[in-house]
Amino acid sequence: MRVVGGVIVxxxxxxxxxxxxxxxxxxxxxxxxxxxxxARINLLCKTDHQVLLExxxxxxxxxxxxxxxxKRYHVYPPPDPEVSTFPRTILDLKPSTVTVDPGGxxxxxxxxxxxxxxxxxxxxxxxxxxPPPGIEFGAYxxxxxxEGLWYYDDGYDNNPKYDKKISAWMEKYKKE
Numbered sequence: 157m158r159v160v161g162g163v164i165v166x167x168x169x170x171x172x173x174x175x176x177x178x179x180x181x182x183x184x185x186x187x188x189x190x191x192x193x194x195a196r197i198n199l200l201c202k203t204d205h206q207v208l209l210e211x212x213x214x215x216x217x218x219x220x221x222x223x224x225x226x227k228r229y230h231v232y233p234p235p236d237p238e239v240s241t242f243p244r245t246i247l248d249l250k251p252s253t254v255t256v257d258p259g260g261x262x263x264x265x266x267x268x269x270x271x272x273x274x275x276x277x278x279x280x281x282x283x284x285x286x287p288p289p290g291i292e293f294g295a296y297x298x299x300x301x302x303e304g305l306w307y308y309d310d311g312y313d314n315n316p317k318y319d320k321k322i323s324a325w326m327e328k329y330k331k332e
Contacts, residue, residue, distance in 0.1 A: 195266055196273060199249060200307065200322065201329035208264075209305040211243035212277030216260035226258040273309040280304065 218224040229236045231251050239247070239254070246254060246264055251274060255263040260279035267273055276297045282304075297306025299322060311318045 192267060192271060195250070196309070197325055197329045199266055199273070199275065200301075200326050203245075203249065205301045205305055207245050208249075208275065209277050209302060211245040212262040212264065212275070212305070213260075213279060214243055215246075215254070215256050215262050216277070216279045219256045219258070220260060224256060226256050228253050228255040271310055273307070273311070275301070276306045276308060278304045278306075 215224060219226050224238065229239050229242075230253055231239050231242075231247070242254065249264060249266050251264045251266050252268045253263075253265045255265070257263070260282070262277045263274060264277070265272065265274040278296065297308040298312040299307045299309075299319060301307050307322075309318070309322070311321070
């Protein structure tokens with residue numbers, strides 16, 4: 157019990173120190189929001205979803221042929237060695253992990269940790285059946301981008317208006 161209390165005190169002091177640093181340096185305390193927003197906009201609005209789907213399906217085919225193991229690959233940091241062979245379209249998103257499931261489902265986690273979002277790509281034909289076990293983000297994801305490619309985002313959890321926000325971003329920042 158004493159250890160838990162000590163850990164809580166350390167966390168509170170660390171949080172306070174970070175807040176003071178940001179206040180004194182003039183950097184907004186929630187400066188991480190900007191990069192996360194840009195990463196979402198890049199994925200939703202600047203990325204060619206068809207090319208991304210094909211890149212994910214390439215990984216799926218490689219798993220089916222035995223060239224690639226079904227597992228979670230860490231991209232940043234440090235990357236698993238196999239990641240260097242992944243399609244550039246996926247790596248350009250700077251995902252934290254790419255998971256290739258047995259059966260061909262590929263999950264590109266652009267951000268993990270406290271604020272999850274990314275895409276789930278399904279092999280051709282899987283839309284007609286239930287997704288394999290282990291997909292945590294709804295039946296297929298939160299928002300269909302194109303046939304076979306779904307966006308997932310923690311922002312959808314308990315926020316019925318979140319899809320309107322995503323739609324507004326997609327309209328405002330759509331590819332020119």
